Amino acid sequence: MSTMSRAIEVQNLQKSFAVKVKGKTRSVEAVRGVSLSVARGEIFGFLGPNGAGKTTCQRMLTTLLPIGGGTALVAGFDVRTQAREVRRHIGYVSQLGGADLPATGRENLMLAGRLYGLSRTDVKKKIEELSRLLELDELLDRIVRAYSGGQKRRLEIAMGIIHEPDILFMDEPSSGLDPQNRAGLWAHIRRLREKGVTIFLTTHYLDEADELADRLAIMDAGKIVAQGTPLELKQLVSEAEIAARLKKEAVTKATLDDVFLKITGRTLRNTGKEVM
Numbered sequence: 101m102s103t104m105s106r107a108i109e110v111q112n113l114q115k116s117f118a119v120k121v122k123g124k125t126r127s128v129e130a131v132r133g134v135s136l137s138v139a140r141g142e143i144f145g146f147l148g149p150n151g152a153g154k155t156t157c158q159r160m161l162t163t164l165l166p167i168g169g170g171t172a173l174v175a176g177f178d179v180r181t182q183a184r185e186v187r188r189h190i191g192y193v194s195q196l197g198g199a200d201l202p203a204t205g206r207e208n209l210m211l212a213g214r215l216y217g218l219s220r221t222d223v224k225k226k227i228e229e230l231s232r233l234l235e236l237d238e239l240l241d242r243i244v245r246a247y248s249g250g251q252k253r254r255l256e257i258a259m260g261i262i263h264e265p266d267i268l269f270m271d272e273p274s275s276g277l278d279p280q281n282r283a284g285l286w287a288h289i290r291r292l293r294e295k296g297v298t299i300f301l302t303t304h305y306l307d308e309a310d311e312l313a314d315r316l317a318i319m320d321a322g323k324i325v326a327q328g329t330p331l332e333l334k335q336l337v338s339e340a341e342i343a344a345r346l347k348k349e350a351v352t353k354a355t356l357d358d359v360f361l362k363i364t365g366r367t368l369r370n371t372g373k374e375v376m
């Protein structure tokens with residue numbers, strides 16, 4: 101880890117799935133040649149509409165899915181041949197979540213911490229810290245099945261970061277969180293970056309990407325269509341386009357949604373997840 105210059109280095113990553121449609125097998129090209137590079141300690145945002153291929157990329161980078169083509173180094177290790185080393189350096193908060201429903205929050209956190217190799221004492225300390233941060237105090241000794249969606253999400257975030265990984269993958273961690281818990285999550289993500297954690301964050305919230313990401317990539321239909329800092333991407337939207345819109349809507353600054361609209365011809369604004 102200490103000698104590697106980039107946290108994540110991906111070249112021409114590909115994945116296709118065989119799916120059966122009306123009895124015929126056809127191939128869905130979910131990821132069609134993605135290249136990206138994430139510096140250590142960076143928050144890298146990953147944006148794009150439903151079905152763009154974001155989760156598929158993350159599952160390959162976290163070694164949960166074999167890569168279909170190309171190369172990917174995570175923490176300096178090859179996801180194809182050094183999966184075990186990769187796993188030692190990462191945490192993953194998946195889109196579907198992985199909490200064990202008949203167990204309590206505390207039991208889930210203990211199991212996650214122990215799986216990652218922490219001592220019981222260290223896990224207990226981390227549970228205290230994380231429950232304050234993600235407002236889990238009242239929930240810890242209840243069975244997860246009885247949690248609300250947002251409560252379960254907060255527990256799963258705590259499970260993904262309990263071992264303080266070098267590189268943290270999060271797939272839409274804030275979807276389903278209320279504004280207060282979302283703000284708590286943002287604060288924690290920033291704190292992790294201050295500690296040097298690299299964060300690869302998928303989100304549908306443009307304000308979240310704008311606010312948190314040092315750099316970001318916009319994905320559409322299996323490909324990266326733009327990559328850069330939020331400011332660089334906003335500069336892609338020309339002054340003329342903004343001026344034209346200014347007349348119409350009296351909006352003063354380019355947003356990431358403008359960037360997305362310019363590149364894909366569709367808008368993410370106000371549509372939440374239902375962009376397709």
Ligand SMILES: Nc1ncnc2c1ncn2[C@@H]1O[C@H](COP(=O)(O)OP(=O)(O)OP(=O)(O)O)[C@@H](O)[C@H]1O
Nearest residue numbers: 117119128130148149150151152153154155156157
């Ligand atoms: N296991 C699978 N089998 C078949 N097709 C799949 C599989 N996993 C993903 N796909 C397809 O690959 C494409 C990309 O899916 P993916 O889940 O990566 O999108 P996403 O960008 O994460 O979308 P969302 O914003 O909805 O989470 C979609 O067309 C999806 O149907």
Ligand SMILES: [Mg+2]
Nearest residue numbers: 154155195271
């Ligand atoms: Mg997804």
